[in-house]
Amino acid sequence: MHDIYLTDQYAELNPTWHEEDSPWKAHQIEAIIRKNRLNFDSLCEVGCGTGEILLNLSRSFPKAHFTGYEISPHAYQRAKTKETSRVSFQLSDILEEKDSTFDVVVIADVIEHVEDYISFIKGLRSCGRYKIFHIPLDLSVQSVLRAWPIANLRDNVGHLHYFFKDTALATLRGCGYSVIDYAYTASRLELPNQAFSSTLMRLPRRLLYSIHPDLAVRILGGYSLLVLAE
Template identity: 30%
Template sequence: MLKKYQINNEIYKQMGDEWYVSDNYVALLRAEARARNPWVSKKIIELIKKEDVTVLDVGCGGGLLANDLAKMNYKVTGVDIHQEVLNVGKKYDSTGSVKYLYADAHALPFPDACFDVVCILDVLEHVDNYIQVLNECVRCLKNGGYIFYHTFNRNIFSLLFVIKGMEIFVKNTPKNLHVHHLFIKPKEIKEVFKELNCKSKEIKGLNPKIFSREFMKLILKGEIDEKFEFELTNSLIAGYIGYAEKLN
């Protein structure tokens, strides 16, 4: 039986400007954001035909998503449990419009049904009770609103490549950046959404472009080039992104 390690969420407090300038494991977050943020933005435009769209970014970190969405003139609120990362997000918010707040995803400080969109990307595999967190996200979502998520599948492939591969090949990767028992199978998250009266609408794999010069640089030097790319695929074997609609 695999030992259940404790997730190391404290590392994010020390990142500082590395959220936006680095060539180590943090750069993978930026590479993921370059692939997924446009997808999320496009879906919001397609799905919500109104002005003044309100968006909650749960576990916003240094604002990689929140600051991008603010440029689309959405009314964005970003929450996180680390004041240090909220300060980074605010520093890099070129619009000056994002409302950054300290909050625990297990108990969000918002009334019921107050956001058109809730995003929770790269967070569910970092929390003690992801079902409770999803329940809170859905509670804050308006009927007919949409929740976007990104997390990792729990299988032997993700153990070997997402966790062990990063520790071996990506320089300065801290121990327990991810822990395998907190990963979530797609069928599990779909079942939770069904229980929360939400309909799963779309789910895509989000994986590195392995046949690229930048991927080989990662393997050989342990560095993440700024041109390193992720891509949306049909394979859910590792990372995956999707969204669900809150029903009336």
């Protein structure tokens, strides 16, 4: 994991810990759960940040219990103050926990930050039956041509690896997962507080996506990939 999470560096660069994005992310996760009619009693999130995604999911699924794992002391301290009777948080690496298994494991915008992401993804297989990955698709024609968007992701939010749809799915399958369902999510079009360049790109992205989704994502970017696997 990038060292900026173990110190206060990430919090200094991103003081909200992207809490404003959490309702949107929780909605995407809820949608794929309901679409595939998953029944679950327990759900955990690996790399839960300050816990807002889990808190939103707990309101949508009032009979389930939720556990968040976080390695950043700063994020964990903020999450811990929000615990409820059905939502708890752990300052630990789930891969180092024994007998921690859940019906659903959520890994939202995490694998791109992990140095040895292959071993990390393989290690998660034993943590639960269903996995829901949310993976930013940083690689597109426009991002490679401009270069600075990817460089900024590395410097400001600690992305160490960069994906497009095919490499993301191939990575999961190569790590032993069966992909049940996947969908694009319009992260740069729908999330709040986007850069001016993303605002300018909204219309062309929407127009091309309505004609050819794969081509729009590959050329213009601005989307992430939500994957349900087991």
